[in-house]
Amino acid sequence: MKSWLPILLLLGCCASAGPPEHRSGYHLLGGELRALQDDDFANPGMLWVDRGERLWNAPGGPREQSCRDCHDEPANLRGLTNRLPRFDAEADRLHNLDTLVRDCRQQRQQAEVLPHESEDLLALTTLIAHQSRGLPLEVTVEGPARAAFEQGRASFERRRGQLDLSCADCHQRLEGARLRGETISAGMVNGFPLYRLTWEGLGSRQRMIRWCNEAVRAEPMDPDSRRALALELYLAWRSRGLPLESPAVRR
Amino acid sequence: MSLSARVRIPTEARAGEVVEIRTLVSHPMETGFRVDSFGRRVPRNILTRFSCRYADREIVSMDLRPGIAANPYLAFRFVADVSGAIELRWEGQDGEVLVERGHLEVSAA
Numbered sequence: 001m002k003s004w005l006p007i008l009l010l011l012g013c014c015a016s017a018g019p020p021e022h023r024s025g026y027h028l029l030g031g032e033l034r035a036l037q038d039d040d041f042a043n044p045g046m047l048w049v050d051r052g053e054r055l056w057n058a059p060g061g062p063r064e065q066s067c068r069d070c071h072d073e074p075a076n077l078r079g080l081t082n083r084l085p086r087f088d089a090e091a092d093r094l095h096n097l098d099t100l101v102r103d104c105r106q107q108r109q110q111a112e113v114l115p116h117e118s119e120d121l122l123a124l125t126t127l128i129a130h131q132s133r134g135l136p137l138e139v140t141v142e143g144p145a146r147a148a149f150e151q152g153r154a155s156f157e158r159r160r161g162q163l164d165l166s167c168a169d170c171h172q173r174l175e176g177a178r179l180r181g182e183t184i185s186a187g188m189v190n191g192f193p194l195y196r197l198t199w200e201g202l203g204s205r206q207r208m209i210r211w212c213n214e215a216v217r218a219e220p221m222d223p224d225s226r227r228a229l230a231l232e233l234y235l236a237w238r239s240r241g242l243p244l245e246s247p248a249v250r251r
Numbered sequence: 252m253s254l255s256a257r258v259r260i261p262t263e264a265r266a267g268e269v270v271e272i273r274t275l276v277s278h279p280m281e282t283g284f285r286v287d288s289f290g291r292r293v294p295r296n297i298l299t300r301f302s303c304r305y306a307d308r309e310i311v312s313m314d315l316r317p318g319i320a321a322n323p324y325l326a327f328r329f330v331a332d333v334s335g336a337i338e339l340r341w342e343g344q345d346g347e348v349l350v351e352r353g354h355l356e357v358s359a360a
Binding site: 042046047050051197200201 | 255257
C-alpha cells in the first residue's frame with residue numbers, strides 16, 4: 001500500500017496541472033516565488049488587500065457611503081471575480097472587475113472615479129478578487145456574450161505590431177518554448193490582479209494586455225474599449241477551470 | 252502607496268525559546284537611477300534604516316540601500332528571555348517614520 005503513495009501523488013499532480021493550455025503561470029515559478037505567493041503574510045499583494053479593506057470601510061461621496069454600507073462584508077462578493085468579464089445585456093456591454101468598481105463608485109457612491117491601475121482601484125479590485133480565491137474561472141460566452149467572445153477570439157488570433165505577432169503565436173503555438181531566459185506562458189489570467197516583480201507592484205489583466213502589446217510594439221488598447229474587454233473575455237474563457245489565485249506573484 | 256506595514260510579532264514565549272518577527276512594508280524603494288518615459292531622472296525615494304527594540308535593547312538594526320526591491324520583507328529570529336515591549340521602526344530618507352509595537356510575554360521555561 002505504501003508503495004502506491006508516490007504514484008498517487010504523481011497522478012494528483014498531473015490532474016491539477018491539466019492539459020498544457022490549462023497550466024497556470026504558477027507552474028513556471030521557481031520554488032521561492034511559489035512559496036512567496038502561498039504565504040499569505042509575505043505575499044506582497046496582500047499589502048493591497050489590507051489597503052482595500054481600509055477603503056472598503058471608508059465613507060465617500062455626497063451621502064458619505066462606504067462599500068460596506070451596501071455590500072456588507074467583502075466575502076459577500078465571493079464568486080464574482082471568477083465569472084468576469086460578464087455581459088450586461090441592459091447596457092449592451094461587457095463588464096470586468098475594474099469597470100464594475102469604477103461604475104459603482106461613480107454612479108452609486110457618486111465619489112470621484114478611480115483612475116485605471118491607480119493604487120486605490122487596485123486595492124479594491126484585489127480585495128474583491130481575493131474573496132474568490134480557489135474558485136474555478138467560469139465565464140459565460142453563450143447568448144448575448146457570443147459576439148464579444150468571437151471578437152475576442154479574432155483579436156487573440158490577429159497579428160499586430162512591428163513584430164507582427166498574434167497572442168496565439170506565442171501563448172498557444174509556442175507555449176512552453178523558451179524566449180531567451182523565460183519560458184513562454186500559456187497566457188492564463190487566473191492570477192489577476194497580481195504582483196509582478198517586473199513592475200514591483202500590482203497590475204490588472206488589462207495592464208498585462210497593454211504590456212504584451214507594447215512588447216510586440218503594437219498600439220496599446222484603451223482598457224475600457226469593446227475590443228479590450230472582448231479580448232479579456234476570451235482570455236478568461238481560455239483559463240476556464242483554473243482556480244483563481246489573486247493576488248498571485250509572477251516574474 | 253502610503254507607508255504601511257504588515258507585522259507578525261509573537262505575544263507569548265517560554266524563556267529561552269527562539270521566536271520570529273516577520274515584517275512586510277509598502278514602499279517604492281525608488282533607486283534614483285531610473286528615468287521616466289520623458290527621460291527625466293526619477294528622484295531617489297528609499298527607506299534608509301530599520302531597527303527593532305525588545306525590552307529596551309536594540310536587537311536588530313540595518314541600513315537599507317537603493318539595491319533593495321520595493322516593499323521590503325524582513326524577518327529575523329531571536330531568543331526570548333524577558334517579558335517586554337517590542338518596537339519596530341522604519342525610517343525613510345526624508346525623515347518619515349513608521350512604528351509598529353507589540354508586547355512579548357515570557358513565561359518560565
